[in-house]
Amino acid sequence: MPVKNRRWVLASRPAGKPVKENFRLEEEELRDPGEHEVLVRARYFSVDPGMRSRLSGDSYAQALGIGETIEGAMIGTIKASNNERFKEGDLVTAGFGWQEYALSNGRGITKLDASIFQPPLTVTAAIGVLGIPGLTAYFGLLDMGKPKEGETVLISSAAGPVGATAGQIAKMKGCRVVGIAGSKDKCEYVTRELGFDACFNYKQEKDLVAAIKKHCPDGVDIYFDNVGGEMLDAAIANANERARLIISGQVAEYNRPEPRGIRNTTRFITHRLRMEGLVVFDYFKQFPQAQAEMAGWIKSGKLKYTEDISEGIETAPEAFIGLFEGENHGRRLIKVG
Amino acid sequence: MPVKNRRWVLASRPAGKPVKENFRLEEEELRDPGEHEVLVRARYFSVDPGMRSRLSGDSYAQALGIGETIEGAMIGTIKASNNERFKEGDLVTAGFGWQEYALSNGRGITKLDASIFQPPLTVTAAIGVLGIPGLTAYFGLLDMGKPKEGETVLISSAAGPVGATAGQIAKMKGCRVVGIAGSKDKCEYVTRELGFDACFNYKQEKDLVAAIKKHCPDGVDIYFDNVGGEMLDAAIANANERARLIISGQVAEYNRPEPRGIRNTTRFITHRLRMEGLVVFDYFKQFPQAQAEMAGWIKSGKLKYTEDISEGIETAPEAFIGLFEGENHGRRLIKVG
Structure with a gap:
């Protein structure tokens, strides 16, 4: 029986800050799955700040086309399957974007073992702390940053899903961890709940250089930049x-x-700095090992995470736009089923 | 017998471009060398653009003090020695700066084997292509750049001592090498004499992005930035x-x-870029091996270098200021003895 799908598509490219008019909710009837195909019913999907660059058409080879479904990670359930890898009721994750259903030949779908998602681990962790944001923190900090005991690690968007995870891992490695966030509440969250050594609210600071100096008296060894x-x-x-x-x-x-951009490139020479762009998919083969390690940390209480969940597909554009206002607190997800 | 020394000292800090008034030529009488000391008579010293940052007092911990001798590499001859490591007539190199004589306890002085400086290798190579500029090119390109055959290497200040050396080494590694220089003559020099594949005069280009695109149709894999x-x-x-x-x-x-500074930091994420500051002294222990390899290349005609030598200590400030006008052609040295 065909199902009715709703999906958010790119209506127009944002000029500067995205607005609701850049998005359009479309309704379509999906055909039944064909040979080797599955039908997935979404339970949650994610809204990600990094997706913003794909809404602009200029610099990025992989820009989203007008009329295409907005990107995001999805957790869903198999509703119907003609593919031997999946059966009805399987819990899966894939990059199906902002929609309620997806038809797929199975490529890029990962089956989740529902039994491992026991408290304190929620199923949404699969697209959060054990998904791209958590993996970004893990490989960025450990592989690129190579933190050493006693070093100072500074983290912007400290209360966001990437920063919060990176900071807790840095603490496990014996570093002094300083966060930067956009509110007093967020700073209290990362220091009291997550164990950061310090945090400051950048909105209250006129001189960012002085603010960092004050909170990092021994200087900064790793800056995790969001x-x-x-x-x-x-x-x-x-x-x-x-x-x-x-x-x-x-x-x-x-x-x-x-x-x-930045002004201070001469300091790269005087202080032997290294700046590197992180694309987490480069570590794809090491994902399972990292996820297993982080799941262990979560179960033993060493790694905490927070989710910020909106109800209903209608809320997605506002939830996305709010990311740039700094209004989210933890991983922002949309619950759709 | 005491000798009369002349030396250039920092008279005032430049605001923007250095001017002659920032330098003062002082005369002093040097005492005879004491216990374990040597007296060195300079033959050549270098004027280096990188020294500019040490003339400003603000950001750099190692800023030069007002009244201190301007920094530079020196080649000289031992005139008198109370140090068993050196005897009169020895050819040496050290960082004694812009002066005619130096008294030293021997620390930081390297004795040169005069017999290896046979044509085409001149004695001045010791503070040029086999000195800091050449070593900067060698370790920057090979250790940080890790060039692979077929890659495109773009080099600014291509006719300068660092860029010219880096480009020739990149050619030996099978790369396509594109230079950027400030005159038609310099471009002809690096393409005709040094074997660069292409070069453009940035002073003739309105759109640098387009100019690089034109000369690097396959994009840039390594940018050696001076x-x-x-x-x-x-x-x-x-x-x-x-x-x-x-x-x-x-x-x-x-x-x-x-x-x-730079504007385009988002490309670090979209293209996994890495930017790193080079301080050649970090490779200090590998200097002899690199110098031996480069000396071999010079003798076999694979690596060429050019020097731009002014006569007389009086010419040093103008020679230095001229570096920022792009008027030098090769390593700029002052002949003083």
Whole structure:
């Protein structure tokens, strides 16, 4: 029996900050699955700040086309299957984007073992702390950052899913961890709940260089950057010799008509700095090992995570736009089924 | 018998481009060498663009003090020795700066084997192609860049001592090498004499991004940066996935009241870029092996170098200032004895 699917598509490209009009909710009837195909019913999908760059058509080879489904990670259940790998009721995850159903030949779908998602591990962790945000934190910090005991690790968007995970892993490695967030509540969350050593609210600071200096009196050895722009420059101004700058997100840049970038490139020579862009899919083969290790940390209470879940597919564009206002607290997900 | 020494000292800190008034020529009488000391008579010393950052007092921990001797590499001859490591007539090199004589306890002095400096290898190579500029090219390109056959290597200040050496080594590694220089003559020099595949005069180009694209149709895999600023940004705009950006010099930044930096940091994520600052002294232990390898290349005609020598200590400040006008052609040295 054909099902009615709703999906958010790109209606127009944002000029600067995305607005609701850039998105359009479309309804379509899906045919029954054909040979080797499955029908997936979504339970949750994610809204990700990094997706912003794919809404602009210019620089990025992989830009989304107008009318295409907005990207996101999905957790769903197999509703019907003509594919021997899957049976009805299987819990799966895939990059099916902002929609209620998906038809697929099975490629790119990962079957989840429902039995491992026991408290404190929720099923949504599969697209959160054990999904791309958590893996980004894991490989960015450990492989690119190579933290050493006693080093200072500075993290922007500290209360977001990437920053919060990176900070807790850095604590496990014996580092002093300093967060930057956009509210007093978020700072209290990362220091009291997650064990960061310090955190400051950048909205209350006029001089970012001085604020970082105050909270990182021994300088910065690793900067885990989710923001870019002035914050990245201020971190560079406080960078120690051989500091590692991990470019994970550039949220402050995505909505600017002209990028701001950084000024302080001469410090790369005087302080032997290294700045590197992180694409987590480069570590694809190591995902299972990392997920198993992080699941262990979660079960033993060493790694905590927070989710910020909106109900209903209608809420997705607003939830996405709110990411750039810094209003989210933890991984932002949409519950659709 | 005491000798009369002349030396250039820092008279005032340059605001922007250095001017002659920032330097003062002082005369002093040197005492005879004491116990374990040697007296060195300079033959040549170098004027280096990288020294510019040490003239400003702000950011750099190792800034030169007012009244201190301007830094530079020296080749000289031992005139008198109370140190068993040296005897009169020995050919030596050390960082004694812009002066005619130096008294030293011997620390930091390297004795040169005069017999290896046979044509085509001149004695000045010891502070040029076999000195810091050549070693910077060698380790920057080979260790940080890790060039692979068929890759495109883009080099700014291509006719300078670092760029010219880096380009020739990249050619030996089977790369396509594209230079950027400030005159038609320099471009002809690097393509006709040094074997670069292409070169363009940036002063004739309005759009640096387009100019690089034209000369690097397959994109840029390694950018060896001696300049910074707009040129670095334009190279990043043409960078391929996993491109390496080697920050060796930032000549375009040194004289600016406010640094310009780069804008395009989001490409670090979309193209997995890595940017790293080079401090050649980090490779100190590997210097002899690199110098031996480069000396072999010079003798077999694979590696060429050019020197731009001014006569007389009086010419040093003008020679230094001229570096920022792009007027030098090869390694700039002052002959003083």
